[in-house]
Amino acid sequence: xxxxxxxxxxxxxxxxxxxxxxxxxxxxxxxxxxxxxxxxxxxxxxxxxxxxxxxxxxxxxxxxxxxxxxxxxxxxxxxxxxxxxxxxxxxxxxxxxxxxxxxxxxxxxxxxxxxxxxxxxxxxxxxxxxxxxxxxxxxxxxxxxxxxxxxxxxxxxxxxxxxxxxxxxxxxxxxxxxxxxxxxxxxxxxxxxxxxxxxxxxxxxxxxxxxxxxxxxxxxxxxxxxxxxxxxxxxxxxxxxxxxxxxxx
Amino acid sequence: xxxxxxxxxxxxxxxxxxxxxxxxxxxxxxxxxxxxxxxxxxxxxxxxxxxxxxxxxxxxxxxxxxxxxxxxxxxxxxxxxxxxxxxxxxxxxxxxxxxxxxxxxxxxxxxxxxxxxxxxxxxxxxxxxxxxxxxxxxxxxxxxxxxxxxxxxxxxxxxxxxxxxxxxxxxxxxxxxxxxxxxxxxxxxxxxxxxxxxxxxxxxxxxxxxxxxxxxxxxxxxxxxxxxxxxxxxxxxxxxxxxxxxxxx
Numbered sequence: 001x002x003x004x005x006x007x008x009x010x011x012x013x014x015x016x017x018x019x020x021x022x023x024x025x026x027x028x029x030x031x032x033x034x035x036x037x038x039x040x041x042x043x044x045x046x047x048x049x050x051x052x053x054x055x056x057x058x059x060x061x062x063x064x065x066x067x068x069x070x071x072x073x074x075x076x077x078x079x080x081x082x083x084x085x086x087x088x089x090x091x092x093x094x095x096x097x098x099x100x101x102x103x104x105x106x107x108x109x110x111x112x113x114x115x116x117x118x119x120x121x122x123x124x125x126x127x128x129x130x131x132x133x134x135x136x137x138x139x140x141x142x143x144x145x146x147x148x149x150x151x152x153x154x155x156x157x158x159x160x161x162x163x164x165x166x167x168x169x170x171x172x173x174x175x176x177x178x179x180x181x182x183x184x185x186x187x188x189x190x191x192x193x194x195x196x197x198x199x200x201x202x203x204x205x206x207x208x209x210x211x212x213x214x215x216x217x218x219x220x221x222x223x224x225x226x227x228x229x230x231x232x233x234x235x236x237x238x239x240x241x242x243x244x245x246x247x248x249x
Numbered sequence: 250x251x252x253x254x255x256x257x258x259x260x261x262x263x264x265x266x267x268x269x270x271x272x273x274x275x276x277x278x279x280x281x282x283x284x285x286x287x288x289x290x291x292x293x294x295x296x297x298x299x300x301x302x303x304x305x306x307x308x309x310x311x312x313x314x315x316x317x318x319x320x321x322x323x324x325x326x327x328x329x330x331x332x333x334x335x336x337x338x339x340x341x342x343x344x345x346x347x348x349x350x351x352x353x354x355x356x357x358x359x360x361x362x363x364x365x366x367x368x369x370x371x372x373x374x375x376x377x378x379x380x381x382x383x384x385x386x387x388x389x390x391x392x393x394x395x396x397x398x399x400x401x402x403x404x405x406x407x408x409x410x411x412x413x414x415x416x417x418x419x420x421x422x423x424x425x426x427x428x429x430x431x432x433x434x435x436x437x438x439x440x441x442x443x444x445x446x447x448x449x450x451x452x453x454x455x456x457x458x459x460x461x462x463x464x465x466x467x468x469x470x471x472x473x474x475x476x477x478x479x480x481x482x483x484x485x486x487x488x489x490x491x492x493x494x495x496x497x498x
Contacts, residue, residue, distance in 0.1 A: 114363060121438070129443050182487045189370070189494060194378050211494060219486050231480045237468050238431045241490050245438060245460060 072134040080141050083107060084134055094131040103137075108144050109202040121243055122210060147206045150174060161199035167208060176212055186211065211244055321383040329390050332356060333383055343380040352386075357393050358451040370492055371459060396455045399423060410448035416457060425461055435460065460493055 072081050087103040088095050095103060101116045111119070123136045123143075132140065154170035155162055162170065164187055171178050186208055191198035200208060218240045222230035232240070321330050336352040337344050344352060350365045360368070372385040372392075381389065403419035404411055411419065413436055420427050435457055440447035449457060467489045471479035481489070 179484050185491045229482045233478045235428050242434045
């Protein structure tokens with residue numbers, strides 16, 4: 001039984017996850033208030049005022065089909081342009097998965113290739129093969145910058161790792177009140193498989209954040225009345241989910 | 250717009266995917282009949298008589314929570330027991346991801362570790378960490394045997410690869426009439442990312458098959474009236490989907 005349906009507070013616009021995380025410097029960080037049902041692990045019980053949506057968060061399946069032109073958006077940080085040009089070794093105007101892995105590792109964190117392919121799928125022009133052009137590269141770069149700010153804000157003990165409670169608070173801080181059971185299921189995918197407490201590095205944190213954000217946004221598109229429920233056809237359901245499955249190749 | 254909703258034939262029990270693929274020797278293989286709307290790439294337009302469901306297909310999220318006892322089901326092939334014992338090197342009564350990778354590679358195909366972790370998640374006792382006991386090992390072994398039979402049946406040119414049309418026919422043959430758009434989306438996750446025509450080896454074929462089967466079964470649990478649509482809460486949706494996301498670690 002869904003906790004949404006157990007909690008009338010969740011049948012309101014303001015208590016639903018917002019359409020996108022805001023930029024770190026725009027974050028509202030409400031102190032979580034718990035309900036009186038002693039289910040303190042369920043973020044669904046938060047009273048939650050979501051932050052304002054961000055407009056420049058990703059592309060591709062996020063709705064905006066961006067064309068991979070060879071130009072960067074106006075005002076793109078010159079370092080981003082230089083990095084793209086440095087790693088677009090064949091001057092194709094695109095970076096493929098391996099080039100992107102090197103580019104992001106130089107500036108952010110060492111991402112494994114499966115994660116890189118996942119990021120490309122989230123940001124690429126759907127008409128393109130597994131590669132991104134300047135616009136998508138710039139959007140991805142900005143997005144990772146936002147996630148890095150969020151990571152640093154919620155890694156309170158500066159351990160370079162986010163623990164499950166910090167992850168829950170980080171997602172909540174950007175407007176995603178994710179039920180504890182859902183987070184637990186997601187986190188069971190990480191770690192060494194021993195069942196020991198999971199701590200997420202930046203790369204896994206970004207994956208978790210993008211999975212929660214992306215799936216929630218997809219669901220919201222179908223839950224137009226913000227009831228916490230949506231009627232989906234089989235085709236819609238499959239088409240919503242499959243983009244979040246990585247290639248196992 | 251979902252092709253289910255465009256096609257009244259799909260508002261019937263018999264045209265929905267069955268609850269599980271049958272054993273290869275039980276397969277009905279109806280010849281696809283296309284509707285007259287010239288949408289010949291859409292399996293949703295098949296008239297489809299699903300085969301009878303199989304009862305011994307997997308465990309874990311398939312609904313039956315199987316306990317990891319140290320005993321094999323009665324009638325387990327001695328080769329399966331020997332293989333389990335051979336790769337359970339620490340005699341723990343369980344095989345972990347790396348042990349399973351070696352065991353399956355010795356008998357079926359070289360699966361990459363992400364695929365192995367995915368298979369474990371599908372079959373393991375949810376109360377267990379990332380490892381499986383004799384019962385789950387036996388169920389997984391039987392399941393892979395079924396998929397191998399299906400693979401060999403539909404790899405008509407004996408190329409050792411399944412092309413997109415062969416995949417569509419294979420899924421249809423075991424009762425999953427998957428819309429072409431959904432298969433195309435799934436296949437875009439495979440291959441070298443160049444956008445060239447994808448051909449699936451046995452490991453990718455098993456992944457695709459289990460993703461389609463698993464997600465379809467999950468959806469069907471919510472579509473009790475077999476209308477091709479289901480009302481899902483946010484929590485239900487997230488909990489249905491997350492098990493199909495692999496760990497990127």
